[in-house]
C-alpha cells in the first residue's frame with residue numbers, strides 16, 4: 001500500500017483524519033463568464049452538459065447500476081445526475097462509508113461519463129426520507145416541521161441547528177472524500193444541495209422556534225440586499241414589498257404584508273440560510289459549483305400547496321441574499337411552458353441549468369431552445385435509467401405521456417455533441433439563437449438570426465409534438481440549422497437596406513468520418529422552390545442538419 005506521504009491525493013479512509021488537507025487542483029470545475037455566457041469549465045475548457053438524471057434510488061446500489069452505465073453511455077449523454085443519500089454515507093452517527101460513492105465513481109469513469117451528485121440530505125421533495133435512521137427516529141434531538149395544530153410532519157425543521165449542523169457535517173465529509181478521490185480526475189463536476197426543498201401542506205413551519213422567528217424582524221442582511229438591488233428584484237417580490245410600504249425594517253408581515261406569500265418568503269429565507277451553511281461547509285472542503293433545484297408552481301396554487309420556501313422565481317432574491325455560496329438556482333421543468341420557465345431562471349448572475357425535465361421528443365426540442373436561446377450550461381431529462389418498468393408506475397405516479405424516449409434525446413445529444421465546439425463558441429460570441437413551438441396551439445414563432453429574422457411555423461399533420469430549432473451563425477449570411485420536429489422556416493430582413501431575403505442555398509449535412517459533410521443540395525420541392533427550409537421530425541434520429549446561405553435583394 002502507498003504511504004500517505006506518497007499520495008498526491010490521499011484517500012481519507014486510508015490515511016485518517018490527521019492527513020493534511022490536499023489542495024484541490026487549480027483546475028477544479030468552475031463557472032466562468034466567457035463573452036456573453038457563463039459556462040461550466042472542466043479541465044480548463046468550456047463543457048456543455050448533455051445530462052440525464054437517474055431515478056431516486058438507482059444509485060443506492062452499485063450492483064443495480066452495473067448494467068445501467070453502458071445504457072446511459074449509449075444514449076450519448078456525457079453526464080449523469082445521481083443522488084448520494086445521507087443515510088448511505090453515514091448509516092451510524094459519525095461512521096462514514098463511502099463504498100457506494102466510490103463504486104459510482106468507478107462505474108462513471110469506466111463508461112466515460114461525468115457526474116453531478118445530488119445531496120439527498122435533510123430534504124428530498126420537502127420530506128426527509130433519505131435522512132439516516134438515527135436522525136429520523138430521534139425527534140427530540142432532530143425536530144420536525146409542525147402544522148398549526150402542533151402535529152409533527154415527516155419533514156426535518158430548517159429551524160433546527162442540530163439538524164443543520166449534522167447535515168452540514170455529513171456533507172462536508174462527502175465533499176472532502178470527493179476531493180481526496182476525485183480532486184484530480186474531475187469525474188464529479190457539480191453538486192446539488194438537497195432536493196426540491198420547501199414545506200407542505202401548510203405555508204410555513206408552526207413550531208415554537210419558527211413562530212418566534214416569524215414575529216422577529218426580517219434579518220438585516222435581507223433588507224440590505226433588497227434595498228441595494230431594488231431595480232433588479234423579481235417583479236412579484238418587489239411588488240409585495242412596495243405594496244406593504246417598502247419598509248426597511250419590521251417583522252415579516254410588516255415588511256412584506258399579511259399574505260400567504262409572506263409565509264413563503266419567510267420559509268425561503270430559512271431554507272436558504274440553512275442550505276448556505278451546508279453548502280459553505282462542503283465548499284470549504286472542495287469548492288465544486290453548487291446549486292439548488294425548484295419544484296415549480298402549478299397555476300393558482302397557494303404556498304403550502306406548492307413547496308413553500310422553495311427557490312421559486314418570486315423568492316429567488318431571498319435565496320440569493322441568504323445563500324451566497326450557491327452558484328445558481330435551477331428549475332425542474334416538467335410543465336409544457338418550457339420557454340417561460342427557462343427565462344424565469346436565466347437571469348443575470350444565474351446561468352440556466354435544468355437538472356430535471358421531460359425527455360422524449362419534447363426534451364429533444366427543449367434542449368435546442370435551452371442551449372441556443374438561454375445559453376444553458378446543461379440539460380437533464382429525469383428517469384433516464386427507465387426501461388419501462390419504473391417503480392413510479394407501481395404507485396401510479398408516472399404519466400405515460402412523460403415517459404423518456406431514449407431514441408429522441410439520445411439522437412439529439414449525439415448531434416449536439418458533434419456540434420459542441422460550435423455551440424459553446426456560439427454561446428460565448430452570441431452566434432446562437434433558437435425557437436420552440438410548444439404544442440399544436442402554437443403555430444409559429446420568430447427569432448433573430450444574425451441580421452435576419454427566422455420565422456418558424458408548424459408543417460405536416462398536427463401531431464401535438466413540440467418543435468425546436470437551433471440556429472448557429474457560421475458567417476454573415478450562413479447558418480447551421482438543427483431541428484426537432486416538422487416545421488417550415490422562412491427568413492425575412494431585420495435591418496435597413498435591401499429588404500427581401502432570398503435563400504442562396506440549402507445543403508443537408510451528416511457527420512461522417514469526424515466532419516460535417518454535405519449530401520444533397522435542396523433546391524426544388526424540398527425547399528419550396530427556394531422559399532423555405534423544411535425541417536423533418538426524422539432529422540433527429542437520422543442526424544441531419546442543414547447549412548443555409550441567405551442573400552438580400554430589393
Ligand code: DGJ
Nearest residue numbers: 056125195196332356382
Ligand atoms: C421531482 C423530484 O425532484 C425527483 O427526485 C423525482 O421525485 C421526480 N420529481 C419524480 O417525477
